[in-house]
Amino acid sequence: MCGGDLAGHAGHLERLQRDAAECKLISQLTTDKAKRELFAKLALHFEMLAKELEGEIDRRNTAASPDQFAYARPTGTAIRLLRCTGMPQYFFDFSNGTPHRDEVGEEMSDDRAAWREALRITRELEDVLTPGGRWYLEVRREDTPLFRIEVTSHWFETDQRNNEGTEFDGASGPTTVG
Numbered sequence: 001m002c003g004g005d006l007a008g009h010a011g012h013l014e015r016l017q018r019d020a021a022e023c024k025l026i027s028q029l030t031t032d033k034a035k036r037e038l039f040a041k042l043a044l045h046f047e048m049l050a051k052e053l054e055g056e057i058d059r060r061n062t063a064a065s066p067d068q069f070a071y072a073r074p075t076g077t078a079i080r081l082l083r084c085t086g087m088p089q090y091f092f093d094f095s096n097g098t099p100h101r102d103e104v105g106e107e108m109s110d111d112r113a114a115w116r117e118a119l120r121i122t123r124e125l126e127d128v129l130t131p132g133g134r135w136y137l138e139v140r141r142e143d144t145p146l147f148r149i150e151v152t153s154h155w156f157e158t159d160q161r162n163n164e165g166t167e168f169d170g171a172s173g174p175t176t177v178g
């Protein structure tokens with residue numbers, strides 16, 4: 001993402017906008033509460049990235065200095081600005097049944113920093129996991145896969161009759177429906 005390749009940035013912007021629209025549509029169409037929340041969160045994430053990248057494209061069109069910020073990436077509720085430093089680019093791909101490839105990536109100092117970011121992302125997504133749910137997060141340095149975090153949940157029932165009328169909220173677990 002570094003350098004003056006505005007055409008490349010425009011391509012990334014189009015991809016982010018398309019991903020945001022697709023996630024928003026999926027969140028509106030799904031009947032599963034956990035998936036609805038996950039895809040709504042992803043849509044917001046992609047929208048924020050697209051807005052920041054769009055602003056950066058506008059700034060680069062008028063910027064005099066090549067060491068301007070390259071782009072911004074949301075981190076929780078804060079936005080961390082990243083400079084073009086020549087650091088490796090890391091990509092965070094995930095799947096919850098449908099693979100989603102990170103096309104933007106993030107410059108990070110090393111593999112350990114990428115691991116810490118993967119753990120942070122995992123903690124953000126843990127509240128949408130329900131029994132029988134499964135997803136993974138895979139981290140790449142450029143095009144080289146580094147590691148994968150897989151989360152699968154199982155609920156082992158010993159007495160089906162005791163669990164009738166039970167619904168699951170990914171954040172708090174099973175609740176009895178009256």
